[in-house]
Amino acid sequence: MSKREKYSFAAAPATAKKFWKSLEAKENPAAFAKAAEPEFPMGVGTVEDAASVSRRGFLTVATATAAAIGLEGCVRRPVEQILPYAQAPEYLNPGVPMHYATSVERRGEALGLLVTTHEGRPTKIEGNPEHPASLGSTDLLAQAMVLDLYDPDRSNAPKQGEAKKTFADVDALMASIVRTHSADAGAGLRILATPSISPSFLRLRAAVQQRFPQAKFYTWTPVNESNAREGARLAFGEPVVAHHDYQGAKIILSIDSDFLQTESGSIRSARRFADGRRLSQATDSMSRLYVVESTHSTTGANADHRLALAPSKITAYLRALAKELATAHRIELGPLGAALQGASNAGLPTKWISNVAKELVGARGRSVIVAGSRQPAAVHALVHALNAALGNHGATIVFSSVADTTETDQTASITAFAAGLEGAKTAIILGGNPVFDAPADLDLATKLARVETSLHFSGTHDETCHATKWHVPRAHELESWGDLRALDGTVTIQQPLIAPLFGGRTDLEVLAQLAGERNWRGYYVVRQTLRGAAGVQNGFESEWRRVLHRGFVAGSAEPPRPGVIDMSRVATALGRSEPAVDGFEAVFLACAKMLDGRHANNAWLLELPDPLTRITWDNVALLSPKTASELGVRNGDMIRVTRDGTSIELPAWKLPGQPDKAVGLLMGWGRKHAGRYGNDVGFDVYPLRRSDALHSAAVQVAKLAGSYPISQTQDHDSMEGRPIAIDGTLEEFKADPTFAIHRSPTPRTLPLWREVEYRGHKWGLVIDLGACTGCNTCVIACQSENNIPTVGKAMVAKGREMHWIRIDRYFVGEDANEPEVAFQPLACQQCEEAPCENVCPVEATAHSPEGLNDMAYNRCIGTRYCANNCPYKARRFNYFNWHTKNEADEEVPPTRQMQFNPNVTVRMRGVMEKCTYCVQRIETARTATKIAGRPMRDGDINVACAQACPSNAITFGDLNDAASRVSRQNQVSRHYKLLADIGAQPRTTFLAKVRNPNPEMSA
């Protein structure tokens, strides 16, 4: 046998941009490369793990194991029972999953969903392709919500204090509330709900209001749209919703808006944004995205130019930009022009003002300026004014009305609620968790304690339930009847997939009881609303069935309209300018995973690496590298953030691209009563968030002694400095449309085996790095489809996370404070010359005739040679029996099993696993099409990651079918193979990312 010479990598060209995963790797590449050398970082069998096992202990265990193995062969496997229905539901075919259309509310938008159920158990969530808000995709929270349904810590009974009660008691209580307040016309009745987009909710609220004229309704949710609504009120006189055409716009300017991930309507935004940037040939054009923001968001990571500004400077920037537009470019702003006279460029980069203004003017009617929900109403109003003056209204921006026109500013609403509790007899809180997330200065817990009767309807026995007299389980969205109005007006139906697992009421049912509806169950309420709205009396049943089947009322979208702006009102609003803050500022950020804390007990989300920091199981205070070094803080060092005497302590983390002096604080962590997974995980930042400054505030920051261990994955799975994520500029693309292939190494390894000709199907996957926004939805989609376990914080620190698909985040460039970002989703590449297959001693991983790199779990004996030999680091090993016990030896609760996909093996300890291109879906489609007697067509199969992807960055299909979408994507000139030089011939291929920088910005 000949020994191959040691592999040497082709040196990167001197002009190549520098890619780095972490500051540590950037600063000290040599040390980092050494750390990446061992295949399994801190793996088993090292001294650290073995230290606790003595020789004697080892022998005991080994003997017992040997005996157990011997005995196992003799014991007949357990008797298993088959339990058929006594009376089978109609249309149910055991073994064949059913799909139902439903929906979920997300930041004021209704996401249409299709949910898969196996024998009545919802297991997987997909987007409803016909629904205007989801377009067949979902966001990562929707993917994860199926696990919330099976949360073992969901409340299973009503409680009065700590005493368990029944729903009959609740009904009696509701009746007594109705009696009490019939006497005082509702004067002592206070109802706090989360902002609703449900037509039924609004109808019932009016009915309750009519029955109890003195009763008061309030709304609160910590991550809300109040500023946007107020801004629209200022500009148009009514709280309209703006719809941005990110596809048609040539120039997009985001003022602190994370429209690709956390903002309202992000799925549609991400799809349209990506659609405006899909380049297939040199003549194609793409949009240019400028982002000015107060943290480093996913949207900022996708920007062509990004300006990090402390929160207090963002308004100043926009005013300066508006002034430049009005003065240098003669944009007609009417009375607003005068109000902008005072705007100054002090402390702002001038090229960001002159160039952006020039670009916006150059793309009149084809640009979009969008303001984020953290920005004050005046900024939203000014953005509306600028868009109007630039001719964007009616072109790239249209408007529709909001679901609830009476909704007022939520900070004012929750403040009024807190103040009004003094004279209240009954306080009903529908959903939400205000004691945890309401502005800290309101001190809701103390005030609620003084109310005679207080109820909280909630899925778990959370912080608010501990402050109210009564707790009543609230049904999960997948267990509820409801209706939602999408941003464009489409009436969407929410139908339950399963009866409430532990009982539970919905908001609609509570209101219907209060309103005195005879049929107060959600089903009747929704039908009643629809009957009234649709105006169909004859044939309602057939219309109802059509609506349920489709998931929404077809044609119910409101015709979009241009807005009529009132510049003078905007001018008045703009008059009050906020002074810039000199020192540190805290920015309160909606967490991409927790949102506001409602998903805090969801292990999938807890373990999902944050899109930018790659941190799992924790939140941190984000600091810019410069600020951190001024403070003398390293990653993980504890800091104290103080605001007017209140302080929180949490670990600091350097995030390249974070504005200097701006401390990014992610909300929703550090809950006390979330459940077994989420309790005391992370750090609660709400104590600093008060009603006077909800989004940013001046704070003091001090370094503390000590540090805190953070589990993050940014340095895991290193590919050691080789060209992995390839990106170029539009100019480079136009000069050489095949630049990606030229930059990736040339294949130079001859195949080891005789090359196989793939007849029949040849499955392939193409990932468009230009479209990928890095939102991480695919990671959770894969996790829920493929029964992937979570491993816990300690195990992530050891590099044992199990995600089959991961999103590698690279920072690009030399400047650690202003880096560009590249995302790269990476799963098993299904190599045709798979290095893993050659080294498996038991042939547990072998090639299928269709080119899949099959993994027979039951054959695997856990040598881990395959992972060792995988150049893409795509294999994952089960170090423990994650699905039965966690590493702390706690049993995994049985409800968790209900989510499992029955078509995928639940892997046991000692087994290697990896992406299989969702082979269960391929086989299901194969059988179905065979039975139907037709060939498989493009689109019959979609893999979970591709199906969930909001921006359609992933395409799956048959490469042997020249007309398939994946074949067409495979022909795009940006196409390249990862690490082509090692000759593994990966089936998954990539399309290089193309950026569209403005040459004048670097001049």
Added chain:
Amino acid sequence: MQIFPKTLNILPLALAFVTFVAGGAVTGIVWFYFSPKNFQVGYAPEQPVAYSHRLHAGQLGMDCRYCHANVESSAEAMVPPTQTCMGCHTLVKAQSPRLQVVRDSWASGEPIEWVRVHKLPDHAYFNHAAHLNAGVGCASCHGRIDQMEVVAISQPLGMGWCLDCHRNPGPHLRPRDQITNMAWEQTASEEAVQALAANVHPPENCSGCHR
């Protein structure tokens, strides 16, 4: 002083020989006989209801699909709901004490706790619909159910046994309309058999059955 006589010098050799032979024999026995053919075949657990396939499928001639209704469209053959039993037994033998369990289930809504006979390992994904639509008859895997008073396993159901057919499906296929015919026998010519198999391509790779 010698404790052991010199003749004992042969002992180590004899022991080695015995170990070798006995060890070989044990290995051989386990290898050949500890197989599904010997451990699976014949398993016939007692069921909560003494349901006789010989009576229903044999003497009465009921088609398999009367009860296993979705077997052609689902991976599962589906044990029928109590409802199916009661379809007849509200009229036929309505008072029989042997059907008490069925009537109890119908009244209470609780399922009858049948004992699974044919069980493949959890990592093997067998699909009834795929096999039936390809032309594999019920009897090919389940044997002459119509002659069984108590259902027993009649085939090894091991992976080697599966592969025997997957590698050469022709002889095990039959026309689609004979799927549930228990007594059907292959009488066609070799060419006709191969014609039946022309469009059947059973997978031989891992992910065909293991996911």
